[in-house]
Amino acid sequence: MASNIINFGTEFDPAALKLYTSCNNFVSNVRPVDELAPHILERAFRDMRRLCPNAEPRSQSSLYNCVGMAFANRRTQVDAVHIPKFLEDDRYRQIHESEACRGDIVVYFRDDVPRHVGVVWEIRPMLHGSMAVDHWILSQWGEAGEYFHRRFDVPSVYGNDCRYWTERRVPTWM
Amino acid sequence: MDVTALFRHIESSEFASQTLVANDADMFGEIAAGDRSVQYLIAASRDSAATARKILSRVEELRALEDDFRYRNARDAAIATYLFVLMQYNRPLAILGAESVVRACNVWWAKRIAVAILSGKSTTPLVGDATKPSPGLHRTAEPHRTGEILLAARSDSRLIREGRVANQVGFQKVTSNTGFSYSSSATTAAKSTTLVVNNNHG
Numbered sequence A: 001m002a003s004n005i006i007n008f009g010t011e012f013d014p015a016a017l018k019l020y021t022s023c024n025n026f027v028s029n030v031r032p033v034d035e036l037a038p039h040i041l042e043r044a045f046r047d048m049r050r051l052c053p054n055a056e057p058r059s060q061s062s063l064y065n066c067v068g069m070a071f072a073n074r075r076t077q078v079d080a081v082h083i084p085k086f087l088e089d090d091r092y093r094q095i096h097e098s099e100a101c102r103g104d105i106v107v108y109f110r111d112d113v114p115r116h117v118g119v120v121w122e123i124r125p126m127l128h129g130s131m132a133v134d135h136w137i138l139s140q141w142g143e144a145g146e147y148f149h150r151r152f153d154v155p156s157v158y159g160n161d162c163r164y165w166t167e168r169r170v171p172t173w174m
Numbered sequence B: 001m002d003v004t005a006l007f008r009h010i011e012s013s014e015f016a017s018q019t020l021v022a023n024d025a026d027m028f029g030e031i032a033a034g035d036r037s038v039q040y041l042i043a044a045s046r047d048s049a050a051t052a053r054k055i056l057s058r059v060e061e062l063r064a065l066e067d068d069f070r071y072r073n074a075r076d077a078a079i080a081t082y083l084f085v086l087m088q089y090n091r092p093l094a095i096l097g098a099e100s101v102v103r104a105c106n107v108w109w110a111k112r113i114a115v116a117i118l119s120g121k122s123t124t125p126l127v128g129d130a131t132k133p134s135p136g137l138h139r140t141a142e143p144h145r146t147g148e149i150l151l152a153a154r155s156d157s158r159l160i161r162e163g164r165v166a167n168q169v170g171f172q173k174v175t176s177n178t179g180f181s182y183s184s185s186a187t188t189a190a191k192s193t194t195l196v197v198n199n200n201h202g
Helices: A038-051 A066-071 A080-089 B003-010 B013-019 B025-033 B036-047 B049-063 B076-089 B091-101 B109-118 B157-162 B164-168
Strands: A056-059 A093-095 A105-110 A113-125 A133-140 A146-150 A161-166 B171-176 B179-184 B193-196
Touching: A038 A056, A038 B013, A066 A080, A066 A113, A066 A133, A080 A105, A080 A113, B003 B013, B003 B036, B003 B049, B003 B076, B013 B025, B013 B076, B025 B036, B025 B076, B025 B109, B036 B049, B036 B076, B049 B076, B049 B091, B076 B091, B076 B109, B091 B109
Parallel strands: none
Antiparallel strands: A056 A146, A093 A161, A105 A113, A105 A161, A113 A133, A133 A146, B171 B179, B179 B193
């Protein structure tokens, strides 16, 4: 029995992706073998559209989650608790939301615990001629699919404390 | 409430869809625990050993279900939820269920919950506070930004006072001259979380 659970998701789990940060630290991950049945994905799609009518679906696969989308090229599922490891090892730095630009990372916290991550996709003015902007994010909602969505158009379980990070570097020749 | 009706709801695609937004096993447990049917089932399994055994049998039935081999078991979320339910008050039965599920090859959440049970990790709190909004499919609200949220109670206050949940999720009891609190270093988040507990029960 023990052989079934020892090393689950670790560096020594043959089913886990060899996923390392820039500092060569392994990140625990687990990969589902099978996709969800189409009728469940369809139901999830309808529920998500009802929940957040403005969200635009991009793709639907249950083989990766939000962290897998943002940090592992959509290849595996990584628990949200590992987000700080990526941010630190891959030399992200926290920025104010007003500094965010396309490609930056937004992390959703609840009770100070990271719960969800997405990529800033677009920054749209809220009204024509207005300085206020609305961030559109691309993120994978658990196994329910990838959506382009407004910052707070996410399931409540992810929390509403959004913090931004960037890995942008200023080139030395500039 | 009729256990069969609870089974029917938990095995529905509506319930599966609700749990799909989970990003990890803890979140899965949290979403499941917010569902009324799951709360009823936990209460029923606490009050009746026969119900708990029925849940274990249902785990076995669903695991063995011949499904479309191309996809994950369509009752994956239900199996995971039943294990989660058993884990609350019937740990020996939960271990039996987990041992059979962990070998199955077409389940995912069920396997993750089973691994958590067999490795002795807690996956989320006991079901509890009915006053908290159900974490299921609700859109998040924009933050008020009036202050910091300090209380991260992950279960009902009675259990926290008794110290059981505090122990289960790795909180440390910190005694001071004003009473006591529980502090946690269980997460890698920058700040630690403090559970302030009524010191009348200290």
